[in-house]
Structure formats: C-alpha cells, structure tokens
Amino acid sequence: MVSKKKSLSNAGFFITFMGPSLIAFTCVLMIPFLYGVFLTFTNYNPIKGTKDFVGLENFLAIFTDKEFLTQFLKTLRYVFYSTIFCNILAFILAYILTSNIKARNFLRSGFFTPNLIGGIILGYIWKFIFANVVTKVGHTLEIESLKTSLLTHPDRAILAMIIVTVWQYAGYLMMIYIAGFVGINKEVLEAADIDGAKGFKKLFYVTIPSMVPSFIICFFITISRGFMAYDLNLALTNGAPYGSTRLASMHIYQKAFQANQYALGQAEAIVLFIVVAIVAVTQVLLTKRYEVEA
C-alpha cells in the first residue's frame, strides 16, 4: 500500500518537474530526428515537392560524394587539434588561477568572457583581425607568413579556426577545471605533501587522477562541439578559401540547401550523428575507467 502511494507520488513529481523539458525535447529533437531518418529513405525535395521512397540510394550516394570524405577528415583534424589545445590551455589556466595570485577573480571572469560572445560575432571580429591586424603586424615585422591573411590559404584557414575555437572555449573549460581543482579532497593533497611528493609528481599522481571527471566532461564538450561547429565556420571562413574549410556541418548544409539535394544532405547528417555518438560514448567509457575514489 505505502509503496504504491510512494511510487505514484514519485511519478507525479517526475511528471511535474521533467514534463515540460521532456515535451520540449521530444518535439524539438526526437520527432524531427526520427522524421529525418525517415526522409533519408526518400528523395525529399521541398521545392519540387517530391517524397518518393528510394530505399538506400542516398546512403550509397554518400560514398560517391568525395567532398564529404575529405571535409570529414578535415573536421576530424580540426576536432583533434582544437580538443588538445583547448584542454591543455584550460588546464594550465585553471591551475594558475586556483593558486593564490592577485586579481584571481578578475582574471577568471576575464578569461571566461570570450565564451559569452556568440560564434557569429566572434567569427566576424576574428575575420577582421586576421585580414587586417595580423597582416599589418606581418608587414611591420617583416614576417613573411603573416603578410597575407591566414584565411586565404586552405591549411592556414583551418589553423585560424582552431585558434579562434581555442580562444572561445578555453575560458569555459577553465571554469570546469577550476571546479574540479577546488573539489579535490584536501586530505589526499595533504597526505601527498607529507609523503614528500612535490610539484610535478603531485600533479601527475594526485591532482590529475582526482580530476578525471572534469576531463571526461571537458573532452566530451570539445569533441561534440567541434564536430558540430557551424556558426564559427560560417562567420570566420564561410568555406573560404574556395570551399576548402567547409567542415562537416557546413558541407551538409551546402549539399542540402545550395545543391538542393536534401535527402543526401540528411543522410550525411545521420552519418555524422552516428560517428559523433560513437566517438563521444567511446571517449566517456574509456576515460571512466581512470576515475579514482578519493
């Protein structure tokens, strides 16, 4: 009797608190997603109004879309480098800003601010900086590689994107790492000090293992955000030079809306989703093994 009442009231709580979010999630994410999966098996085109069943034709067409593969590999490169540099920088910043230095709070807010600027505005600001400010510096200091905008060569344009991504997210990840640092069990740190562990040894054997949950979160964020990057891509390069920095999301968008191949674009989007899901879940499962109980 009592347990039945309790489970009912539990259910009631669940619906009241989770209900609105669940409804929103289903309507905005789940239903369009499932509809999208259905559309990949058709030759959907809203302009012509077609929606005939064509089976696996779209998925086979992905293999002939060479550009998708090259852009996807480029996205992988971009995600790899931006994840590494973002996290290293964020970790170092967090380490410095959890020690007792002056203006600590000010610096923390300062480093976090880039994250508050939306991707589009950020892209335009940096586009201007790369095209004008950096080139001016290159001319005055006679540095050959900086004389032309970083954004006009295919390889350096990816570098530019990595730089801006690191700049944008380092602060955000730094906050998570700071929370991780602050949450380390003080007793374990003291015990390490008493045992004579200093500096790097303490860092590697005590601090980092305790911070593994933060690492899991931060890596997950950077990887998934990296794969989905679109607003920065659009504002900073818009695929320039000549379509070479069209990362995966932008390539899909271009396929669907510019080349009018909606169903193919949707199929590529599903493939992207599967890859990101696999990578993210694998990353979480692998790193979870390193979690330690203090």
Add this chain to the structure above:
Amino acid sequence: MKRVFMSLALVLVIVSLLFTGCGKSSETPGGTGTNAGPSSSPSTGSDSKGEVIKLTYFNTSAEVNEMFEKMFARYNEINPNVVIELIPTGIGEGQQEKLQSLFASGNGPTFMNVDPANVIEYQDRLVEFTKDNAPWLFEYANESAVEAGTFDGKVMGAPWSVQGYGLLYNKRIVNQVYGGQFDPTTINTRDALKAFFEKIEAAGIPATMLHGANWSLGGHYLTLTYAVQGPATSDGTGFIDKIKAGTQKIEDSPIFQGYMDTLDLLVKYNYNKADPLVADFNQDILAFAQGKVATFFMGDWSWTSMVGLENIDTEYGFIPVPWSNNPSDYGNTEVVMVLPKFQCIDKSQNNEAQVKAALDALGWMLTDPEGQQFFLDQGFCMPYKNVRTDIEYNSMTQSIADYASRGKTINLGCFSYITGDAWTQTGNLMLMYISGAIDRQQLAQGINDYWKSVK
C-alpha cells in the same frame, strides 16, 4: 509538506512564464514571419484587431535593405491596414539557403526580390502576372523588360532595375593619366586593354582590381563565356547543355580561352594580388572609391554602396572586357546589361488576401511616382515608361544606359538558367585559378565535371 507545496507553486509560476511568449504579438509588425505553424497554414492571417494584413518581403539586393524598410514604412502610412515586414539578407551570404529554409518551414515570404534563376526554380509557387491582376505592369513597363520576366510564356517576375557590369573605371584617374578626356570605345581588343593597363601602371597607379568572391568570378566573369557564344539566350543555354551532355568541352571554346587570357591579364595587375581571396566587399569598394586603383571588375550596383562614403570620386564609366584581338567580335565592345532581379509573389503559402495586398503594394512600388522615387534615389534605372525623365542617374548607370542606347550590350539571358550552386562551385574553381592553386586545364576539367554532375 509545506516545502513540497511551495516548490510545486514555484514550478507552476515558472511554467506559466514559459507561455507568456506565446501571447498575441500586437504592436510589433514583425516577428510573424518566424512564429508561423506548419506548412499548411499561411504565414500570417488577420489578427483580431481588424483587417490588418501582414505581408513578408524577402530581399536579396542586400545593398538596399534600408531602402525597402523606408519604403514599407511609407506604404504603411498610406495604407495603415497593410504591414510589410522585410526579411533582409547580407551580400553574398546564404541568400538561397535562407529562401529555401523559409519555404521548407512553411514561412514562404509573400513577395520577394530574387534572381531570375529563383523565379525559374520556384515557378510552381508563383503568381502569374496578368492584365487582370496586375494591369499596371503591362501598362507602364517596357516591353523588353516584361519579356525578360517571362518564363515558359508566363510573366512571373516584375522587373524593377536595369543593371550592368564590366570593367568600371575611375574617370578622374584615367583622364589624368591620358592627359585629357579618355574615350572608352578605344578599348576593343585585349591588346588595347593591355596597353591601357600598362599606361596606368607606368603612371604609378594600380591598374585593376578583382573582388575575390565566387559570385563575382563564377557568377559574373565566367558567365561571359556562356553569354558571348551568341546574341540569343539560347546560344548560351545551348552551350551549357552541350557541356552537360559531354559533347562540348569548355576548353575547346576559343571564347573561354580568350576570357581566361584576359583574366590572366587582370590577375597580373590585380590590386589585391598579394592576397586575392580576402574578398572584403566594403574594403574593395572603399579602395576603388578613394581612387587607389583605376579599374574594378564590378557592376553599377557598386554605386549604392559608395554613395554614403565621404571624400570619394564620383565620376565613373565602363570599359568592355575584351576576349580577343578582333574588334568586331561580339563581346569586345559590349558591356553586360541585365535585368538582374525580379519581384515575384508567392501563392503557395500565402492566402488570397495577402496575394491581393502584395499585388497592390507592388504596383505602388513600381509604378507610383512616390514608390518609384525610393528606387530612383538609390540610383536604380527603372524600365518603366512613366519614370520621371528629369532624373540624373549616377555616372555608372549613365554609362550603362549609354552603351544600351548604342546597342552595345551583351545579353545575359542564359544567366537566369544557371541555378542551384552553379556559381558557388564554378566560382570556387575560378578562385583557385586566380590564386594559382590550379592551372587552366584543371579549371576547365572542373567546370566540365561540375556541369556533367548537375541533373
């Protein structure tokens, strides 16, 4: 218990706050375009206040977004029951995608200012202009302009401006170098153009500038190759069809080779040579307006971007872009004159009242002197018979009109039939060519492959 009650009450308050955003939008005329429901319902309808009809207008002529806003505000003053919301776009930025996503989400704009390629693409959705529903069009518009807006025998686009492009030149600088009044008709062969550039460079002034954007090189420059195949639109489209079928390779056309040779010349003297792909439109326009460079491959719409700047030169003209050394070849002494944009009305996602209101609004915009004045103030040349004749156009448009009066224009009709991502993809190839990433053979191969892959 009390705590539970309090937290539940709080949740209720928060949830009800969520729904305030769904209330009726009263004072703002905008926002209706983005709040519409699924595709079956029209994008607005009348709200409960009366018969206020809300229309949405999609504009791709990004340089005059402000003009349209002022125009619609004025129209609303005259007709308080019609509110028109502008959906603006940026120059060269995702305009096609925005339009497609508007239609795909059921928010198709009531009427729009788009490229002729869009008119062809969306023709099933558009209202056909007839003498019954749009008498003003047939009464006042020039016949050739109406014909340009006719696709498959149906008039679906209302013309509003005549534009042109070619090699813009700064009159002050060039006259200075030539020590007198320069005559643009002397440039009728590539050698003449080369001598012209060399003379300007010898005077210490950068000779020309290319705007490194895919629409400029792919949409405008490369299209010359198709358009100059012959004076009729079908010459251009026929040429493209042959490439699509694989029976013609673009590099076998002497016109293509000729234009690419001229392009090499332009690249050689390009003001942006150090970094040709930056493609900052405002920057290039400013440099040209300040007289930093003598010529610019661009069109007369540049004037609308320059008119607000201070301390700039105001006298410009056009030189043709020659492709061969035979002065009598078609294209060597002509500039492009084109009706680049059309106004059309959507009937697939807007109800009858909206279509009617849009027709009336369009009639006012295009044939009422007050409506026309907005366009004329921006320097647009309107192909309508009742346009006031005392208007003095800016020097660029005047130059185009001058070429037109001598019959020296290139018919760019085939441009309307280049749809989808044609000029982005071929434009990207052109950009690779001017920055030296690929050679001419690879460029031609890429263009051939692209057209063959288009369904």
